[in-house]
Amino acid sequence: MSSWFKRDTKGITTPTEEKKNIPEGIWYKSPNGIIIDTEELKENLYVSPEDGYHVRIGSKEYFEILLDDDKFKELNPKMRSKDPLKFVDTRAYSERLKQAYEKTDLHDAIRTVVGKSMGKDIVIAAMDFSFIGGSMGSVVGEKIVRAVNYALKKKIPFLLISKSGGARMMESTLSLMQLAKTSAKLVQLEEAKIPYISLLTDPTTGGTTASFAMLGDINVAEPNALIAFAGPRVVKDTTGKDLPKGFQRSEFVLEHGFLDAIYERKNLKKMINLYIDLILNQPVRKEITKPKEA
Numbered sequence: 283m284s285s286w287f288k289r290d291t292k293g294i295t296t297p298t299e300e301k302k303n304i305p306e307g308i309w310y311k312s313p314n315g316i317i318i319d320t321e322e323l324k325e326n327l328y329v330s331p332e333d334g335y336h337v338r339i340g341s342k343e344y345f346e347i348l349l350d351d352d353k354f355k356e357l358n359p360k361m362r363s364k365d366p367l368k369f370v371d372t373r374a375y376s377e378r379l380k381q382a383y384e385k386t387d388l389h390d391a392i393r394t395v396v397g398k399s400m401g402k403d404i405v406i407a408a409m410d411f412s413f414i415g416g417s418m419g420s421v422v423g424e425k426i427v428r429a430v431n432y433a434l435k436k437k438i439p440f441l442l443i444s445k446s447g448g449a450r451m452m453e454s455t456l457s458l459m460q461l462a463k464t465s466a467k468l469v470q471l472e473e474a475k476i477p478y479i480s481l482l483t484d485p486t487t488g489g490t491t492a493s494f495a496m497l498g499d500i501n502v503a504e505p506n507a508l509i510a511f512a513g514p515r516v517v518k519d520t521t522g523k524d525l526p527k528g529f530q531r532s533e534f535v536l537e538h539g540f541l542d543a544i545y546e547r548k549n550l551k552k553m554i555n556l557y558i559d560l561i562l563n564q565p566v567r568k569e570i571t572k573p574k575e576a
Contacts, residue, residue: 304328304337304338304339304340304343305320305323305337306320307320308320310323310330310337312330312332312333312335312337313335314330314333314335316330316332316333316335318330318331318332323337326548327343327347327547327548328343328547329546329547329548334505334546335506336483336484336504336505336506336507336546336547338411338445338483338484340408340410340411340412340445341392341393341408341409341410341443344406344408344443345393345395345397345406345408347547347550347551348399348404348406348441348550348551348554349395349397349398349399349404349406350397350398350399350400350401353397353398354395354396354397354406355395355396355397356393356394356395357394357395357396357405357425357428357429357432358394358424358425358428358429359389359393360389361389361390361421361424361425362379362383362389362390362421363379363390363419363420363421363450363453364420365379365452366420366453366456367452367453367454367456369451369452369453369454371452375452375453378414378452379414382413382414385412386410386412386413388410388412388413389421390413390419390421390422390425391409391410391411391413391414391415391416391417391418391419391421391422391446391450392407392408392409392410392421392422392425392426393407393408393410393425394406394407394408394425394426394428394429394432395408396432396436396438399551399554399555400551400552400555400567400569400570401567401569402438402439402555402558402567403436403438403439404438404439404440404441404558405429405430405432405433405436405438405439405440405441406440406441406442406443407425407426407429407440407441407442407443408442408443408445409422409443409444409445409446409490410445411445411446411447411485414450415446415447416445416446416447416490417446417447417448417449417450417451417457418446418448418449418450418457418460418488418489418490419449419450419452419453419456419457419460420453420456420457420459420460422450422460423457423459423460423463423464426442426460426464426467426494427463427464427467430467430468430470430471431467433471433476434470434471434474434476437474437476438476439476439477439478439479439558439561439562440471440476440477440478440479441478441479441480441481441554442478442479442480442481442494442495442498443481443483444480444481444482444483444486444490444491444494444495445483445484445485445486446485446486446487446488446490446495447485447487447488448487448488448489448490448491449461449488449489449490457489458489460489460493461489461492461493462493464493464494465493465494465497468494468497472499475562477499477500477557477558477561477562478497478498478499479498479499479500479502479554479557479558480494480495480496480497480498480500480501480502481502481503481504481550481554482495482501482502482503482504482507482509482532482541483503483504483507484504484506484507484508485507485508485509485510486503486507486508486509486510487508487509487510487511487512487513488511488512491509491510491511492511496540499557499561500542500543500557500561501540501541501542502541502542502543502544502545502550502553502554502557503532503535503536503541503543503544503545504532504544504545504546504547504550505532505533505544505546506531506532506533507531507532508530508531509530509531509532509535509540509541510530514529514530532544552570555567555569555570556570
C-alpha cells in the first residue's frame with residue numbers, strides 16, 4: 283500500500299502533490315542540472331536531449347505519443363470516486379477529491395481510451411500521477427476492468443501505462459480489493475489470447491506493482507523509472523541493511539528479471555506495436571520495420 287503519510291513536527295501530512303510534472307515557463311532544468319527550452323523539450327517528447335532524463339507526463343501526452351494523429355474515443359469518461367468511508371485525515375477525502383478535480387481537470391487517476399496505433403486498434407489505460415498521486419481506488423479498478431471488457435468484446439490489444447503511488451488509503455479495503463479484481467480480469471485476456479502490454483513509468487509502486495503492472499504478456503519500462511512495492515526507506519528499515527545503488531530503478535529491475543525491456547519514449551510506439559504483432563503471430567507491420575528517414 284502506498285505510504286501516503288509521514289510524520290513531522292506538525293503532525294501527519296499527506297505528500298500527494300506532483301513533484302516532477304510537465305514543466306511550465308520558458309526553461310526547464312533537469313535533475314542533472316541540464317537547462318533546456320521547454321518548447322524543445324516538448325518536441326523531444328518531454329525527454330531532455332542531453333542527458334536523456336524522462337520528465338513525468340500524463341495520460342494526455344501518452345495518447346499524443348502512442349495514438350495515430352492523437353485521435354481516440356474515451357471510455358467511461360465521467361466516472362468519479364465517492365467517499366464511502368467518510369474518510370478524514372487532516373482534511374476530508376471529499377475535499378481532496380474536489381481539489382484534485384479542480385487542479386487537474388481529471389475525473390480520477392486513470393483515463394481509458396480506444397484508438398489506432400500504427401493503423402491498428404488498441405485500448406489504452408493511462409494513469410495520471412497528478413490526481414492524488416496516481417493512487418488506485420475503486421474507480422481506477424473499475425475503469426481498468428471495463429477497458430479490458432471492451433478489449434475482450436472487440437478482440438483488440440490492451441496497453442496499461444502505470445504511474446502510481448499505490449492503493450488509495452482513503453478508500454481502505456475497497457482499494458485493496460482492486461488488486462484482485464484487476465488481476466482476475468486480466469487473466470481473461472490471456473485466455474482469449476489478446477495481447478496485454480504493461481508499461482511501467484516513474485513511479486510505479488505499492489499495490490499497482492503488486493497487481494496489474496507486473497502481469498503483462500510483456501512488461502516494459504521507461505529509463506530510470508522508480509519501480510517498487512515499498513519505498514527505499516521502508517525496505518531499509520525493515521531489512522536493516524544498506525541497499526544497492528539504484529536498486530528500485532528500472533535498469534536494476536530489468537537486470538534482476540522483473541522486466542522484459544526498457545525503451546526510451548521515442549521508441550515506445552514502435553516497440554509496443556512490434557510486441558503486439560509478435561504475440562499475435564502476425565506479419566510485422568511495414569510501419570514498424572520502415573527505417574527512419576535521415
